[in-house]
Amino acid sequence: MCGIIGIILSNPDAMASPELLDSTYYLQHRGQDAAGIVTCGSHGRFYQCKGNGMARDVFTPNKMSGLVGSMGIAHLRYPTAGSSSSSEAQPFYVNSPYGISMAHNGNLVNGTNLKKYLDEDVHRHINTDSDSELLLNIFAAELEQRGKIRVNTDDIFKALLGVFNRCVGGYACVGMLAGYGIFGFRDPHGVRPLVFGERVDPVSGKKDYMFASESVALQSSGFTQWRDILPGEAVIVPKDTMQPVFKQVIARKSYSPDIFEYVYFARPDSVLDGISVYRSRLAMGDMLAENIRQRFAQRQKSVKDMIDVVIPVPDTSRDAALKCAVNLGLPYREGFVKNRYIGRTFIMPNQKERKSSVRRKLNAMSTEFRDKNVLLIDDSIVRGTTSKEIVQMAQEAGAKAVYFASCAPAIRYNHIYGIDLADPKALVAFNRSDEEVAGLIGADEVIYQNLDDLIDCVKNCGENKVVEKFEVGVFTGDYITGVEEAYFAELEHLRAQEEFLNSDEDTACFNANGCC
Ligand SMILES: O=P(O)(O)OC[C@H]1O[C@H](OP(=O)(O)OP(=O)(O)O)[C@H](O)[C@@H]1O
Numbered sequence: 001m002c003g004i005i006g007i008i009l010s011n012p013d014a015m016a017s018p019e020l021l022d023s024t025y026y027l028q029h030r031g032q033d034a035a036g037i038v039t040c041g042s043h044g045r046f047y048q049c050k051g052n053g054m055a056r057d058v059f060t061p062n063k064m065s066g067l068v069g070s071m072g073i074a075h076l077r078y079p080t081a082g083s084s085s086s087s088e089a090q091p092f093y094v095n096s097p098y099g100i101s102m103a104h105n106g107n108l109v110n111g112t113n114l115k116k117y118l119d120e121d122v123h124r125h126i127n128t129d130s131d132s133e134l135l136l137n138i139f140a141a142e143l144e145q146r147g148k149i150r151v152n153t154d155d156i157f158k159a160l161l162g163v164f165n166r167c168v169g170g171y172a173c174v175g176m177l178a179g180y181g182i183f184g185f186r187d188p189h190g191v192r193p194l195v196f197g198e199r200v201d202p203v204s205g206k207k208d209y210m211f212a213s214e215s216v217a218l219q220s221s222g223f224t225q226w227r228d229i230l231p232g233e234a235v236i237v238p239k240d241t242m243q244p245v246f247k248q249v250i251a252r253k254s255y256s257p258d259i260f261e262y263v264y265f266a267r268p269d270s271v272l273d274g275i276s277v278y279r280s281r282l283a284m285g286d287m288l289a290e291n292i293r294q295r296f297a298q299r300q301k302s303v304k305d306m307i308d309v310v311i312p313v314p315d316t317s318r319d320a321a322l323k324c325a326v327n328l329g330l331p332y333r334e335g336f337v338k339n340r341y342i343g344r345t346f347i348m349p350n351q352k353e354r355k356s357s358v359r360r361k362l363n364a365m366s367t368e369f370r371d372k373n374v375l376l377i378d379d380s381i382v383r384g385t386t387s388k389e390i391v392q393m394a395q396e397a398g399a400k401a402v403y404f405a406s407c408a409p410a411i412r413y414n415h416i417y418g419i420d421l422a423d424p425k426a427l428v429a430f431n432r433s434d435e436e437v438a439g440l441i442g443a444d445e446v447i448y449q450n451l452d453d454l455i456d457c458v459k460n461c462g463e464n465k466v467v468e469k470f471e472v473g474v475f476t477g478d479y480i481t482g483v484e485e486a487y488f489a490e491l492e493h494l495r496a497q498e499e500f501l502n503s504d505e506d507t508a509c510f511n512a513n514g515c516c
């Protein structure tokens with residue numbers, strides 16, 4: 001679920017890099033592994049700075065000063081394919097044709113076929129295991145087929161049609177053609193988000209344009225007029241006209257954003273596909289409260305008989321937990337204090353790091369737990385790394401009973417469009433009942449939101465009701481693009497290789513005996 005950004009300024013002498021840098025801070029939550037910026041200077045030359053780490057580590061003042069030019073793209077990486085190596089940091093670049101740089105959010109599920117095609121049919125060398133490098137090379141190969149000395153918007157749209165036809169998976173991308181302009185596009189199901197906006201330069205009265213994964217990045221840079229790129233749509237902003245050209249390049253196959261953006265990925269202050277992430281999380285909390293009330297009522301118990309206090313698992317679940325507490329008429333307490341210097345744990349690259357970070361990240365206040373029956377609320381339980389540690393911390397802090405509720409349903413399948421979950425066996429709910437999950441994480445009871453309720457919560461927060469359905473494969477195993485069995489076999493193979501290479505690392509959280 002990486003973050004992508006593209007900016008083109010109307011003033012050709014202005015520098016896009018400071019604004020790209022600012023925006024990376026607004027999208028840091030989407031990827032902490034690597035960061036990169038590529039700009040294009042007045043003579044069509046690309047300038048780049050990328051590497052492993054967070055934006056603040058990679059973009060030092062010294063390196064930023066070399067990023068000249070009035071247009072550029074940026075990327076924040078959370079790896080889903082390939083490795084965490086710095087050679088897979090984005091944006092990627094190919095020198096032919098014309099010089100192209102591209103940044104990708106998402107994951108392709110037909111990488112093997114694409115690699116074969118690139119090798120055998122169009123003879124393009126692929127230097128990493130990244131699916132994003134494949135995507136860029138598919139685009140480059142399609143553009144090359146136009147056979148032109150200089151391209152126009154029509155050529156680019158035709159090349160993108162080739163990309164849409166060949167690439168299967170979730171993808172939102174921003175790209176830049178040396179000396180020409182920037183462009184953005186979104187897969188035909190709209191799985192991954194992409195917004196596009198404009199801002200009037202107060203001095204010249206001319207317009208600047210920006211793409212970003214989330215509206216918060218546009219809003220923070222003053223791009224107040226913005227809209228979502230539609231599934232299968234592309235937008236090109238040529239530098240010489242500064243007039244954006246929109247085109248529905250391929251007929252939309254559906255409008256199915258990934259529901260996990262609303263559960264966990266996105267910032268609450270973003271609006272994606274007309275749906276406020278914050279409002280959808282409030283709705284999830286409300287719905288969870290209804291389910292909890294009904295569940296206890298079936299046992300002839302009131303909520304107050306069972307629970308003394310609602311405590312969120314910071315950060316993402318806070319909004320939902322507060323709403324849930326209000327609905328249940330229970331006190332809400334911030335029983336866990338979050339260390340602001342530790343990033344998101346779920347998107348850390350390995351299990352060892354994730355596990356130790358939960359303890360470093362959260363500290364329980366015994367005043368809020370001692371002798372209480374607590375309802376802990378998290379947005380999701382994925383590998384169970386957080387929940388197992390958290391339950392233990394609550395118990396160590398003196399809790400009498402610990403109920404653990406999740407705003408999302410049980411996660412039992414791979415997320416194939418943007419979460420690094422190559423091994424479903426690493427999911428705590430894989431092949432396990434809710435009771436077994438509770439046992440493994442040490443909770444008295446685990447309560448999951450059900451899927452239809454989650455879908456209703458998010459859908460009903462939509463202002464313009466454009467979204468038809470959501471990509472929910474991580475809960476059901478049915479994926480919007482379809483996926484060949486061979487893909488999972490290949491993931492399994494890659495995982496085995498990786499495990500062999502990192503054999504000292506405990507990559508799967510729970511073994512058959514439920515030990516971590
Ligand atoms: O079951 P797990 O494998 O532990 O994954 C789920 C947890 O990971 C995420 O938190 P994270 O710390 O990444 O981010 P947050 O601070 O935004 O909640 C998510 O919010 C859950 O708390």
Ligand SMILES: NC(=O)CC[C@H](N)C(=O)O
Pocket residue numbers: 001002003077078079080081082088104105106107108130131132418419
């Ligand atoms: N999370 C993402 O969007 C990752 C993009 C791409 N698949 C990569 O691994 O770099």
Ligand SMILES: [Mg+2]
Pocket residue numbers: 313314315316317378379386
């Ligand atoms: Mg969390």
